[in-house]
Structures are given as C-alpha cells and as structure tokens.
Amino acid sequence: MSESLPTEDAGPVRGIQPRALIVTIYGLYAREVGGALSISSLIRLMATIGVDESAVRSSISRLKRRGLLLPEKVGGAAGYALSDRARAILDEGDRRIFERPRAGAGDGWLLAVFSVPESERDKRHQLRSRLSWLGFGTVASGVWIAPVHVEHEARDALASSGLSDYVSLFRAEYVAFRPEPEQVASWWDLDGLERMYEDFVEEYRPVLARWRRRRRDDDATAFADYVRVLTHWRRLPYLDPGLPAGLLPGNWRGSQAADVFFTLHERLAPDAHRYVEASTVTQPGRTA
Template identity: 35%
Template sequence: MAEVSGGPALSRRREVSHTSARSLLMTLLGEFVLPRESPVWTATLVDTLAMFEVEEKSARQALARAAAEGWLGSERVGRRVRWSLTEPGRKLLSEGARRIYGFGSAERQWPGDWLVLLVSVPETKRELRHRLRTQLSWAGFGSPEAGVWVSPDTSRADEAGDILRELELADDAMSFTASYGPIGSQHAMVARAWDLSDLEARYERFIAEFDNREPADDEDALRAQTKLVHEWRRFPFLDPQLPAELLPANWSGTQAAELFHRKHVDWRPAAQRCWSARTSD
C-alpha cells in the first residue's frame, strides 16, 4: 500500500514482490481487520496465514515486524495476545484500500495532453539513475528515450516534482505539457516507453487463475477472496493506467478489472462470514 505522511510506510517495491508472510498479513489486515473496530487474536491471524502455507514462525515474525514498524499494537489478555491497528496503520491501509478497490473501476476521459520531463543523469551515477527510473516508473511514467519521461496524466506533475526534488535533480530538469505532433506514431512511442506485453501477460494469468474459480464453502471463499485481493493489489503499481485510446485492442487489463470487481463483490459475504466465525470467542 502507499506511504502515509507522518506514519509508517510500505514501499512499492515490497508491494509488487512475491508472496511473503508480511505481504499476506497486510492483505488480511486490509480486507478483514480494517472494516472492523475489534482486535484480533494472534491465533486467528496465525491460523489464517497457515491456509496459505505460511509457517507459524514466519507468521509471528510478520506480526512482530508490523508492530515494530508502527502498524499494529498488541494487548496481552491472560496468556493470549490480541492485535489492533494503530492510527497510522489504519491510515496506511485505508489509503491502500482506496487504491486497490478503486483501481480499474472507472475509465477516465483523456484530453490528449502529455506531461513530458527532461531529466539527465550521467552514466557515472548509476545508483541515482536507478532510483530515478524506479520512482518515475512507480508514478506511471514511461521513458521512450534516454532522459525523456512521459505520462498522459498531467496531474502527475506534483508527484514528479517531489521525486526530482528528493533526488536533487529538480534544478536541472525541464517539464512540458503538450499534445503529440504530426511526426511519428503516438502508439509507437507508447510501445517504446512501456512494456505493455509483460503487463498484459500478468493480467492474462490473473484471469486464468480466477475466472472459473468458485468457492466450495465459506472457508474456501475466505481463501479465494484473500488470494484475489493479494494478486490484484500489485496491479496499481505495475500498470501506468494509460487511456483506452493508447492501449492495444482487446486490452486484457479491462477484462481483469471487471473480473476482480465482480468476484470481490460475489465472494465478500461468505469470506466475511468465515472471518467473523474465526474471530468469535
């Protein structure tokens, strides 16, 4: 999920990493704990993570790290421990929920304007070049040529400015808002700026995994819902969210978004019912 000012941060690098105890824990917290005010027992979280082949030791370590980083607070009740979201943790997960559940839910109109950044970093500063590429890519920018970054979302200017200032590159950078000219192909530029074929392959794997998935019972619904959200939450950080007119025909991301939102609504009652049963004393 995303950084919250004044609170703990979950990096986007972790967000797109492979399945881990920590990332699965964050999915469970966002999907099942965030909507409720009540704390949750250690055993409930450990047992639920075990459904995804997370060993008890790894589950407990994930809880300890989440607490150390300020997302969770613990309370001992007799010989047992229960966990509650801290205020920074609740803000963190709420922002993540807005990003995850809102992603792909509506198509925005594009006026045809591009935000163009010119940023030059010497070859000798490889670490700085890597940080710039990573952070601008996370912000949805693509690079069709060395030193040139483009986005069809001109509202990204403030975010780009923050990145450049953080990397101490703002003074020498330049930015423009412009429409594409008569020379060359806009679609060819997009193909050079973003690896849409890899992204489309990821969407197609998502569709293949969940399209025909139908939970057998409430426990299976909890398992399916958790995996659905866990896999989907990577896409807001991988997909530059290009306007429809810049995407290939029959873009699989559209089908994947429709599938996610439909399955999430369909599976939610049974999954939440199973979680409630697990957390009842």
C-alpha cells in the same frame, strides 16, 4: 515504489509470499477497527489460506523490521498494528486497486523531468522506482511520461517521499512524429504487462467459474480465495498506466483480468468479511 508494501512477491498464487498475504489482510480488515489484529487471530486467518504459524511469525518479524507493523495489545492479547506509513501507503493504493482509472482520448500527458546529482544516486533509484509504481513510462533518461489523470497522485506521492525537489511536472500534448500507439509501445512494456494479465486470468477464471456454480455459501473458502485474488491483483494496477483504450493492443487482456477481479470482489467480499468478523479479536487495547 520506494515505500511500497510487499506486492512484488505476488505472482501466480503458488508464488505469493506469506508477508504479502498478511499485508492484504491488514489492508482489508484491520483499518476498519483501528488498524490492529491480534497475533492469534492472524495465525488463525492465515491457516485458512494454508500458511503455517512459523511462516506467519517470520513474516510479521520482517514487516516489523520494515516499520510497517508495530506491537500493540488487541483485546488484551498480543498483536500488531499498522504504522502510520503503512496506513498512508494502503490508503494511497485503494484508488488504484478498487477503481478502474483509464485516460480518455485527447486527455493529454503528464511529463516528469528530473535530474539527481551523482552524489545522491540513492535518490535517483527511489525516484525511478516511485515513478514506475505510479504508472510512468520512460521516454528518455530523466524524462518519464504518464496519462495526465495521475497528476494529483504523483504530486502527493513525490512530496510525501521527499523527492519533489528533484522533479518538474509538465502537462503535455503529443504532436509528432511517429504514430502515438507506436510511441506508447516504446515507453511501456505492454507485452510484459499483458502476460501478467494473462497469468491472472488463467489463475482466477476457474475460481470465478467455481463460485458461479456454488450453491451454498462457504465463508472460510470465500475468505481464502478473496485474499489470494486481491494479493495477486493489487500490484497490477500500479504497473498499468491506465492508457486510453485506443492506444492499447487489440483484445487487451487487462480488461478481461479486471472483469474477473471485480466480479470475484463483488461475490466474495461480503462472505469473507463475515468470516473475519467471526474469527478475529480486533478491538485495540492499551499496550502493556
């Protein structure tokens, strides 16, 4: 995804980079209050997750250089707000992250056929990256495929990225010759995706079990666990094309991973939100 926020860092929790955690915090909470958080509030929240102040400030600098965060006074204190581009990317991601889009049998396919001049190779790279993060698989050079339910998202994403002039989109039906599940397995790396889902389940099933045993609420721990699980989860729906269940391998681990995530989301989100409300300065002030 050519304009993606930092999700590429989000592997198992031990490998999550601070800037990816910061993006999650902004996506969850800053948009509710105008898009800004004070630096002091962000440092306090990140400390709850186990990230020190120097790492927070370094990560903010990187996000600022990428044009994702902009300096802004927050309640009279120094802070940063989401740029318009960052807001658009986060808004675009909400459907993928918090819903379970899945094609039905017989829905059909969306084909993206593109040709980019050699003189614009950077556009070719951007286009392939964008299609990949929209869930497209590769049929052949210049021919990519996705379930038809991504059509509107693909139209909007390609147009907003300035890539629509290079692409033609077609609705299609598969008719021959190899069995469709066999073809699907050649268009997407389903084995690799399933391994990612397995990593997620192994990491967070124990977290879910712990919260099911917990009797007393602990808002700080709920916040830390929720930010971690969402940061790990939020790249997976982009890599998953949302294929019909009949075209997936048996006992698809993506379904188990989704169950773990959405159960934790339901359990942790309210307590985490309460912790943030008690811990942050969020009302934007006028920039000095």
